Amino acid sequence: MVDVVIIGTMALDSVKTPFGDKKDILGGAATYASFAASFFSQPGIVAVVGDDFPEAHMNLLIDRKINLEGVKKEGKTFRWSGSYEYDMNEAKTLRTELNALETFNPILPDEYKDAEFVFLANIDPSLQLKVLDQIKNPKLVAMDTMNFWIEHKKDDLLNVLKKVDVILLNDAEARQLFNTTNLVKAARAALKLGPKTVIIKKGEHGALMFTNEKHFNAPGYPLEDVKDPTGAGDSFAGAFIGYLAQTKDTSETNMRKAVIFGSVIASFNAEDFSLERMKKLTDKDIEKRFEEMKNIREF
Amino acid sequence: MVDVVIIGTMALDSVKTPFGDKKDILGGAATYASFAASFFSQPGIVAVVGDDFPEAHMNLLIDRKINLEGVKKEGKTFRWSGSYEYDMNEAKTLRTELNALETFNPILPDEYKDAEFVFLANIDPSLQLKVLDQIKNPKLVAMDTMNFWIEHKKDDLLNVLKKVDVILLNDAEARQLFNTTNLVKAARAALKLGPKTVIIKKGEHGALMFTNEKHFNAPGYPLEDVKDPTGAGDSFAGAFIGYLAQTKDTSETNMRKAVIFGSVIASFNAEDFSLERMKKLTDKDIEKRFEEMKNIREF
Numbered sequence: 001m002v003d004v005v006i007i008g009t010m011a012l013d014s015v016k017t018p019f020g021d022k023k024d025i026l027g028g029a030a031t032y033a034s035f036a037a038s039f040f041s042q043p044g045i046v047a048v049v050g051d052d053f054p055e056a057h058m059n060l061l062i063d064r065k066i067n068l069e070g071v072k073k074e075g076k077t078f079r080w081s082g083s084y085e086y087d088m089n090e091a092k093t094l095r096t097e098l099n100a101l102e103t104f105n106p107i108l109p110d111e112y113k114d115a116e117f118v119f120l121a122n123i124d125p126s127l128q129l130k131v132l133d134q135i136k137n138p139k140l141v142a143m144d145t146m147n148f149w150i151e152h153k154k155d156d157l158l159n160v161l162k163k164v165d166v167i168l169l170n171d172a173e174a175r176q177l178f179n180t181t182n183l184v185k186a187a188r189a190a191l192k193l194g195p196k197t198v199i200i201k202k203g204e205h206g207a208l209m210f211t212n213e214k215h216f217n218a219p220g221y222p223l224e225d226v227k228d229p230t231g232a233g234d235s236f237a238g239a240f241i242g243y244l245a246q247t248k249d250t251s252e253t254n255m256r257k258a259v260i261f262g263s264v265i266a267s268f269n270a271e272d273f274s275l276e277r278m279k280k281l282t283d284k285d286i287e288k289r290f291e292e293m294k295n296i297r298e299f
Numbered sequence: 300m301v302d303v304v305i306i307g308t309m310a311l312d313s314v315k316t317p318f319g320d321k322k323d324i325l326g327g328a329a330t331y332a333s334f335a336a337s338f339f340s341q342p343g344i345v346a347v348v349g350d351d352f353p354e355a356h357m358n359l360l361i362d363r364k365i366n367l368e369g370v371k372k373e374g375k376t377f378r379w380s381g382s383y384e385y386d387m388n389e390a391k392t393l394r395t396e397l398n399a400l401e402t403f404n405p406i407l408p409d410e411y412k413d414a415e416f417v418f419l420a421n422i423d424p425s426l427q428l429k430v431l432d433q434i435k436n437p438k439l440v441a442m443d444t445m446n447f448w449i450e451h452k453k454d455d456l457l458n459v460l461k462k463v464d465v466i467l468l469n470d471a472e473a474r475q476l477f478n479t480t481n482l483v484k485a486a487r488a489a490l491k492l493g494p495k496t497v498i499i500k501k502g503e504h505g506a507l508m509f510t511n512e513k514h515f516n517a518p519g520y521p522l523e524d525v526k527d528p529t530g531a532g533d534s535f536a537g538a539f540i541g542y543l544a545q546t547k548d549t550s551e552t553n554m555r556k557a558v559i560f561g562s563v564i565a566s567f568n569a570e571d572f573s574l575e576r577m578k579k580l581t582d583k584d585i586e587k588r589f590e591e592m593k594n595i596r597e598f
Contacts, residue, residue: 087480181386183503184523204482205504208521217595219516222507224483256598296516297596299555 002044002067003245005112006034006238007131008121008144009101010047010057010071014081015273017088019227025274026057027080029121029144032234035278036265037119037242038064039286044112046131048104050076060279069109075100088226089203090172108134117245120164121234122146125156132163140250142166144237150177162194165250168237170201183208197255199240201233201266209259214252218259219297221267221289228273232266235278239265264289301343301366302544304411305333305537306430307420307443308400309346309356309370313380314572316387318526324573325356326379328420328443331533334577335564336418336541337363338585343411345430347403349375359578368408374399387525388502389471407433416544419463420533421445424455431462439549441465443536449476461493464549467536469500482507496554498539500532500565508558513551517558518596520566520588527572531565534577538564563588 008030014023034043044067051073061068076099082091106127116139120128128143135141141164149157150173157177161167167190171183178186183200187210190198198210206220240255240262247254264286271277307329313322329346336342343366350372360367375398381390405426415438419427427442434440440463448456449472456476460466466489470482477485482499486509489497497509505519539554539561546553563585570576 182523182525184521188523202504205501206516215521215595216598217505217518217521218598219518222483222514222516224481224487226481253598260598294598296514297518299515299517299552299559299593299596 001042002112002115003041004037004043004117004119004241005046005070005108005115005131005135006030006037006043006119006121007046007106007128008033008123008234009078010045010049010053011078011080012053013079013230013274015228015230016083017228018084018086020273022273026060027230027274028078029123029231029234031061032231032269032275033119033121033238034061034066035064035275036235036238036269037245038066039265039281039283040239040242040261041117041245042067043238043242044070044109044115046070046106046108046112048072048074048100050074050100053077060275067111070106070112072104075103082230084229088229091230106131116140116248117241118142119237119241120144120160121237125149125153125160128160129156129163132160140165140241140244142168142237142241144168144233145173147173147176158193161190164195166197166199167195168199168201168233168240170203170233174200184210199259201236203229203232207236207259207263209255211252216256216259218256218263219293221263221293222296223267223270226270229270230273231275232270235269236262236266260290260293261286264293300341301411301414302340303336303342303416303418303540304345304369304407304414304430304434305329305336305342305418305420306345306405306427307332307422307533308377309344309348309352310377310379311352312378312529312573314527314529315382316527317383317385319572321572325359326529326573327377328422328530328533330360331530331568331574332418332420332537333360333365334363334574335534335537335568336544337365338538338564338580338582339541339560340416340544341366342537342541343369343408343414345369345405345407345411347371347373347399349373349399352376359574366410369405369411371403374402381529383528387528390529405430415439415547416540417441418536418540419443419459420536424448424452424459427459428455428462431459439464439540439543441467441536441540443467443532444472446472446475457492460489463494465496465498466494467498467500467532467539469502469532473499483509498558500535502528502531506535506558506562508554510551515555515558517555517562518592520562520592521595522566522569525569528569529572530574531569534568535561535565559589559592560585563592
């Protein structure tokens with residue numbers, strides 16, 4: 001059974017932060033998001049990898065019961081390399097090799113088509129749309145994107161935006177897409193274009209969730225050591241939709257909890273490179289940090 | 300009666316933001332802080348103004364029952380002019396005229412000396428120390444500072460730091476003073492130097508409070524229109540210490556509430572230039588926004 005369909009990249013990343021320099025490590029938005037979602041539900045990935053994609057990476061995902069029927073194998077794996085400066089706030093993309101992504105035409109396995117929850121992770125918006133069109137009757141669709149698509153495929157992006165229930169953006173993307181420095185204004189603008197819920201991820205500063213009637217402010221977990229923020233936003237979104245799929249409750253109140261689980265998983269993810277920290281994560285770790293998140297915002 | 304002594308500047312500011320350009324308006328750290336504190340308690344100011352300081356400004360403070368016995372009149376008023384770029388995050392100082400501040404020697408009126416709460420607002424740390432030395436038996440001393448003193452009077456600043464219970468800094472100052480981009484690390488470093496409580500103000504992103512045992516994350520109020528952030532940090536601190544003085548409760552739990560009142564008053568203050576918004580503020584407005592702050596945090 002697949003209850004969350006996730007389309008996005010599966011990648012081999014090369015990442016440099018002040019705490020290390022890693023080559024060809026497991027990465028990609030769909031990888032991070034599905035791994036995070038797997039703590040709560042049964043995700044299935046739609047993606048493409050090349051023959052150079054290590055079997056061990058596939059097995060890591062299979063061990064978490066992530067469905068890989070929708071992962072096509074052809075050509076060469078998408079590669080991204082980036083670096084973070086001392087303040088770790090924003091990745092500087094050094095190089096992107098699209099490879100197999102250039103010709104990728106996502107075809108969904110039948111068992112994916114009945115999924116009630118869909119996460120369109122960061123990838124070309126025209127691919128997001130192709131996947132969404134194959135889902136029969138989604139209960140909730142969430143999307144993410146990145147500055148590259150805002151700059152180069154804004155029309156396609158706005159087309160997807162019209163069809164989703166939830167958009168997740170980071171603060172810089174929200175400012176860029178809606179041409180305002182004020183995040184409240186950016187969220188209001190997003191709400192006018194289709195989504196009923198807008199989530200703005202602010203890294204160490206937590207996250208904001210806006211609906212037309214309500215505002216929710218999620219604290220950031222106070223991390224003393226951030227080793228690598230790569231994939232934090234994807235993990236956030238994966239845990240968010242995974243929790244919603246688990247509870248089958250898409251009320252604003254339950255989405256607040258989902259946002260907190262998103263922050264929790266994202267904070268763990270930033271503690272190490274690639275999926276190293278998430279690999280070791282237990283339900284108990286998650287529960288404990290969720291309780292801490294309650295405590296740090298109590299007044 | 301004076302229950303909170305506040306030393307800091309009283310100033311005539313010239314401020315330019317994307318929403319206006321104002322000349323010689325009422326400003327200064329002690330002005331903002333005492334006005335904010337006056338919603339909760341009876342502050343007394345220690346400051347100096349010149350003969351050019353309009354009587355109307357003094358009356359505005361007197362109307363709020365702020366004690367001005369400690370305000371000396373000589374020479375010419377301190378002037379600051381600054382501007383904010385489109386993102387409104389940081390003031391760019393264009394010009395500072397110290398004027399009467401250059402020779403200011405603060406002497407406390409007797410009725411100030413028994414005050415239990417002291418706020419050393421942003422001013423030369425050697426003046427902060429002179430005031431603190433005249434307070435007989437303070438229950439809680441809080442201090443603020445700014446980048447200028449971190450750069451030019453760091454030793455004096457660290458001397459004051461040793462003697463206070465609470466330090467309030469904005470995020471940029473915390474990073475600068477402790478030479479780290481990580482705010483958790485900065486707070487841990489500050490806690491080692493004397494204060495039992497460290498509060499880091501993050502503007503729109505809210506505030507963090509650290510003690511050795513606990514961490515509190517206060518949300519930022521979602522303001523759609525920020526007209527002028529000048530004095531937001533001072534208002535925050537004034538409301539914080541004012542609420543503590545009113546309740547006479549310096550427990551960590553009560554400080555969390557004080558931080559929220561700080562955020563509430565600071566958010567109002569940013570809605571207009573100078574003290575324009577605070578002038579019209581009612582207890583009901585404050586109570587309402589305090590309740591909103593609870594609601595945006597609930598999960």
